[in-house]
Amino acid sequence: MSNPAVMALLFDVFGTVVDWRGSITAEVKAFGQRHGLERDWEAFAQDWRALYQPAMEEVRSAQRGFVKLDVLHRENLDKLFVKYDIVGISEEDTDHLNRAWHRLTPWADTVPGMNRLRRRFILASMSNGNIALMVNMARYSALPWDAILGAEVARAYKPMPESYLRSCEALSLPPEQCMLVAAHNSDLEAARACGLRTAYVNRPTEYGPLQTVDFNATSDWDFIADSMIDLADKMECPL
Amino acid sequence: MSNPAVMALLFDVFGTVVDWRGSITAEVKAFGQRHGLERDWEAFAQDWRALYQPAMEEVRSAQRGFVKLDVLHRENLDKLFVKYDIVGISEEDTDHLNRAWHRLTPWADTVPGMNRLRRRFILASMSNGNIALMVNMARYSALPWDAILGAEVARAYKPMPESYLRSCEALSLPPEQCMLVAAHNSDLEAARACGLRTAYVNRPTEYGPLQTVDFNATSDWDFIADSMIDLADKMECPL
Structure with a gap:
């Protein structure tokens, strides 16, 4: 050196x-099982990650002020709930899933x-x-x-x-x-x-x-x- | 609760x-010994700490922008070198002493x-x-x-x-x-x-x-x- x-x-x-991929995939699969939902959870995990760069880009390009990644992850999760037709999840469950990124x-x-x-x-x-x-x-x-x-x-x-x-x-x-x-x-x-x-x-x-x-x-x-x-x-x- | x-x-x-008092007193005593200086090192340590609040007050009152405590400690150390008539200390030694607050x-x-x-x-x-x-x-x-x-x-x-x-x-x-x-x-x-x-x-x-x-x-x-x-x-x- x-x-x-x-x-x-x-x-x-x-x-x-x-x-992140192994962990998030395991978490969303467990989430699906808890709620009796059959979806392509591997794709869901990849989609969640795919929304990461565009969300940060809004901050980098100053379209919006600095916001924490937890907030961006949550906005992206809400979008995926629409895309994957997932409804009726409580705020507590949704927040717990969003915090999969903490685990x-x-x-x-x-x-x-x-x-x-x-x-x-x-x-x-x-x-x-x-x-x-x-x-x-x-x-x-x-x-x-x-x-x-x-x-x-x-x-x-x-x-x-x-x-x-x-x-x-x-x-x-x-x-x-x-x-x-x-x-x-x-x-x-x-x-x-x-x-x-x-x-x-x-x-x-x-x-x-x-x-x-x-x-x-x-x-x-x-x-x-x-x-x-x-x-x-x-x-x-x-x- | x-x-x-x-x-x-x-x-x-x-x-x-x-x-801080025990540690800084030990550090300044050792510094004095290394340099063959006899001073009241306990008072020196207390004086160093005593300059802490007035230095931060300049930042709190917006007389100056935010500066790190390392910088304030160093400014205060330079003042004490004058007060205690300590001269001829190298930059390296002075910086090491200032970092006594890291130890x-x-x-x-x-x-x-x-x-x-x-x-x-x-x-x-x-x-x-x-x-x-x-x-x-x-x-x-x-x-x-x-x-x-x-x-x-x-x-x-x-x-x-x-x-x-x-x-x-x-x-x-x-x-x-x-x-x-x-x-x-x-x-x-x-x-x-x-x-x-x-x-x-x-x-x-x-x-x-x-x-x-x-x-x-x-x-x-x-x-x-x-x-x-x-x-x-x-x-x-x-x-």
Whole structure:
């Protein structure tokens, strides 16, 4: 590693740290079972995720002020209830389902890898998820964050430059002492443009059969790893 | 406890969670020894803390925009170098000394008590210390925060109402589901005025011989405890 030394790792979360597709699919299937509803729940989960970028785009393009991802997830869920003809669900049940995004399960290598990385580096979430979502997920899945940063602290969604730069600034570190860890080449591209270091972690099953990109690193990122444990090895973190 | 249930505990940190006076006194004494300087280091530590409120007051009164506490601590340290006739200290040494505030030691009951409290509640720092300071302190002293909130996230120093209200908002919780834990009656007073619940933890030696207030609870706070372990007992947190 060239100087200056990396001090903090900033993590993309959905897809990189946790398996949102597996978790959300399991949650919507269980929801369907509870309510006696037969639908294509795998498609429902993918559709829910597909509405994520357009919803954030309204904020990025300043068509609306900053709103938390929980709110965007809920608006998108309400749209899917219409699309999938789901009616008569109580507010409590709907809210519980919306909070499925707070109960995402990490990939098997995530927690052991992060625990090793944490011995050498500050670990912060740098997700588009809001603070409460990230706090609840961390408690649910024992993610060892030193700080919850990202969109809500920066008041800007990735890949806006402010989202990266304000996260570094929150740690009182220059961008070159921060490294984004992500499974998405485009996210790393945006971070590199802001001066951050970059680590790609391969998650080739994130989108399942629908995955079309991010089967491997498409640039010479500072680190390229197959898992968080592999990243901990490559960054020379003690066992 | 009356409804609605408390979900999150927000902690004052300097004095409540950590013994700033003991830690800073030890650091400045060691600094003096390294540099062969004989001064009244206990007075130096107290003077450093005494400059804290006036410095924040310039921000609270909008005489200047929001600046991180690390910057205020450094400005105050530079003033004390003049007052105590300390010259010729390198930038690196001065910065290291300024970061003594990142290396504060918890009271003996803090970590065991917080670990129990964390089983039932979200724990967040709600300090005037900046994010980097709080992250480094947590790593130094194994403080089990779920989130670092407080002045820098709220862009307002306590006891401004915004500092309390924006911290609750960051957790997506109404104030009545958040409880401030503090050793300072005035801090609890300000939090209660914002609708938060309140827990007083007695720290009668925080200021040593100079302590003039906060020897005990001066109001009917929701909880009154002698230590974090006592608070965990009173809040019925499992061993």
